[in-house]
Amino acid sequence: MQQPQRTASQSLPHPPLPPGWRAQWDPTAGRHAFIEQATGRSQFNFPLSAPLPPPGQGRPLHGHHGARASISGPISSPPIHNSFNGQYRGPPAAGGRTPIPPMQPHPQQQPGQPGQQQQQPQPRSNMPPIPPYGAASATPPIAEHRQSPMQQQPPPPQAGMTSPPPAPRASRRQYAANTAAYIAGDTSGVGAPLTSGHGHSQSQQFFSPASHDPNSQLFTPGGGGAQDFSGGAAAAQGFQQPGIPPYAGGQPGVQGMTNQFGQMGLGGQKQMQVVSSTNLIGLPLNPAEMMSMSPPEIRLPPNASFSQSETRNSDPSYQRSTINAVPTTNSLLTKSKLPLALVITPYRSLKPGDPEVPVVSDTVIARCRRCRTYINPYVTFIEGGQRWKCCMCNLSNEVPQLFDWDQEKNQPADRYLRAELNSSIVEFVAPTEYMVRPPQPPLYIFIIDVSYSAISSGMVATAARTLLESLDRIPNDDSRTKISIIAVDSCLHFFSLPTGATEPSMLVVGDLDDVFLPKPSDILVNLVEAKAAIESLLGRLSDMFKDTHNTGNALGGALQAAFKLVSHVGGKVIALTATLPNVGPGALKNREDSKMLGTAKESTLLQAQTGFYKNFAIECSRSQVSVDMWLFSSAYTDVATLSGLPRYTGGQTYFYPSFNAARSEDALKFAHEFGTVIADPIALEAVMRVRASKGIRMSAFHGNFFVRSTDLLSLAAVPMDQSYAIEIQIEDPISAPFVVFQTAVLHTTCYGERRIRVITTALPTTSSISELYGGVDTIALATLLADKAVERSMQSKLEDARDAVVNKLVDILGTYKATMTSTGSGPSPQLVVSENMKFLPLLMLGLLKHIGLRQSTMIPADLRAYAQALLTTLPSQLLIPYLHPVFYSLHNMPKDCGTIGDQGVVLPAPLPLSAERLERHGLFLIEDGQNIFLWLGRDAVPQLVLDVFDVPSYAELRGGKQTLPVLENAFSQRVNAIIGKVREARRGPYYAHLYVVKEDGEAAMRQWALSLLIEDRMDQLPSYNQWLGQLKDKVNDKSF
């Protein structure tokens, strides 16, 4: 940092001085002084007499690499999927590269806001021309700005909040219009008469079963029940704005409300937050409310930041805290029993319309000298903008010389337009000081199991085809990407792909103990140079081994070979295996014993059986090698042991139980997920560190990484959409009115650039316990508790993990009751909790009933281990439906559901997760993000069955994994549209399987689907109402 600054100030190569100024070298100061000839005034700052640049100029550059490379391509997908892509994805223009919404313009630059022009603008627009050493004139604006009574001004953020930035809206409209046009074009020809006829029959048959169906008495518990239901549905409908995408960042409705709060909050310096308590017992919960729930508003003191940009505090999808208020002392935190933690998803895929992460490309990186905090919207500029005061340690630092300089245009720039001062998430392009070595090219090693079961299940063929079709989507902008393919059965098969060759040659190595790499330079080849050979290899890979009877799998040896191949650079190893590794190093035994399931010994099955994978993971992490595990199996694969490798290297585990590519659904799911993951732009050689204000310490870390030092996490690769949780401890009492948390991820992009992604969150501090409870972000809290429960189950027993969840919940509820209600700690017939935490008991019930933790003798260890891996890595957006599935009733959904609305496909109102809602003539959809179940009642009307499944009657319908046909009728298209929307609505590579469940069909399938209805009783596990009763009793029994 020092070097370029000094040369810049000595030689002043670029900027010509404005007229009337003269530069003179000042030997005592060691830099140029600038003298205004007219007045004789001198200053060290470069004189900026030029008028302010127009607002657009300061707009940050935008990186191309936040967006997921278009994932549209499920390889060789059957027509149905393609049509979905066409239908619901916008055209490329509206896709990943949407122009980003401009940063919230500064009030003074916005015409038409004359009211603000008097006070606010001064510190900014006037700053540059004022000589910084003329303290008298320079400081007052700042002081004024800091003290300016906010209630006199219309609150600046409002403008931005009520009217969203123009760009995304435009693109959204375009997208909707397009889709609408598509649908219209489609139905106008054939569908018109059909649609109307169907609409009629639907309203008669589906909507009012009680009046039209003679059997109604048999299956609805009394007419009243049916009425109740429709009433409830209507109410729910009114409650929810249809078509709000679940868990989307900022919903207009909620934002409107926070906006109001914001206005209220701005009035007083610190207004007591009103926490409204609710009695949970007997309270009906509306799932739609949970889906659209956003974290409680962060009520910072009005002068916390000079930036009025609405992006100055981080979007909850990148970083959120379990409590949006930080207690000033540790004793307050312990008293409240709430865990304080950050839930971070630094690399998040961007859906069309999401704002991209601004990039600061001029390598001017201002950091605090002492605590190394990056400059952010919460620092304060002092001494007329010459220095800045760190918001964490209060140290005064010098502002870098080129901070106010636009290096591209070679002219002065307004620092207040810089992205790092306006956006809480920003990416810096790092200069060479941040590199240990030049950015390395991305290397991909594919280890493909070619043993008998891998070939016979079609895994190899599907993988090779997917890889072949995705070769062009592997990030390779600068043509440096290298790739290698290793096939493995009981020996290792390397493929030599020398440059220019079109035919690969196979080299077999049988000695697994000390793997020898034949011709390493021909095995690991440049993706562009050796493309012909790679394509030819992938085209033939499955056929080469098609007659194999080899059941061995030397995965350990293959991993070691791959490690040897890339350890000098680092990279990504993607291992696909369909057999339990049984030869050479890392061989595993089939230890599954169904008698152990459901007993205390079960937890041993969830722990690694050998230390090989963990030790190997440590070596990998050291050499920046990340491993992804793709496991396919009909038999036991020991997910628990193998998932240890991705866990410590920043990878991810994917598991396909009883995979068979002959079923097109299996092949499609795998191809979609595999294609997406290898096309994702990944970040390599990453380290992540969270810094926080004085008195705060990071105490525990959860997620897939290796902890390299007390606060430094090392990730060989940062995959997209993976979440990490970091627990926070308060060591010393905090006196500041707000604290700042800053996550920095230093990484190499797959485009050969070293970058630092910085995410800053500011939270107010509080000494009142009610504000703590009022600030709880239930979703972040549930994410953290899921992480902790899984960690607990790995260290001790599943039983302990479940107990820990219950105890934590009882502690929170009990303390809430003791401190926040008039009953105090005495017994009470109510179970009271604050409004923002009302879903917590339900989510925790979902966690206890989740396949990863549930008490059961039926859950295979592999499924459990995989579910646990997901519980610890899924970001909140995917985790919440995974814990609390979404349940729709399709047969009686309102007419606009499944059609295109303002926000894409309109979804029906979600129902509470109880089998009471299931009707014998109905069609329901239950989904948890990983699987979708279409539940069909046994008395389903034949017309419905025909319309949706293209089968004449219920009896002929087959249950199980299916692809739903798209038929020439509106209802089928609407159902398909809803399924498509459900699959696409969330981030992450996952492509949910669709299962058709018949009410009297296969018992296992039915039970599986019903196990997602978590409000019902299940074996020994309580229903939601029983659960509340248990919690109430426990809260009453214990003294707090």
Place this chain on the structure above:
Amino acid sequence: MSGEAWLFLTAVIMSAILLFTSVFFIIMFSDLECDYLNPIDLCNKLNQFVLPEMIAHAFMTTLFLLSFQVIAFVLNAPLLAYNVNKVVNRNHMFDATEIFRTLGQHKKESFFKLGFYLVFFFYALYRMILALVAED
């Protein structure tokens, strides 16, 4: 010199060595906390000393048992049992992936061992002198 004096002389030397091992462990742990050392190197280094330390302690305790030094044996038996239990459960080695979570525990354990060896060192010294005096 009598057998007893020899025995306690050995015990003095052994507990001095064990004392130094504990100090070494504590220094290494605080190095890790200050980020002078990465967890992988730390674990590789410390794991070399875990078993020798336990064996040395077990050897000394066995000597006391064989020579019917009841008090000395009783003093050492709990630590021996604790070590054996750790080895049986296979968690005697340091795990680089877990080290930061368990660091507090390891430090506490090392401090306790340090205190114990120190006390035992002086006890053995006292008994050795006692034995030497009794000879005269």
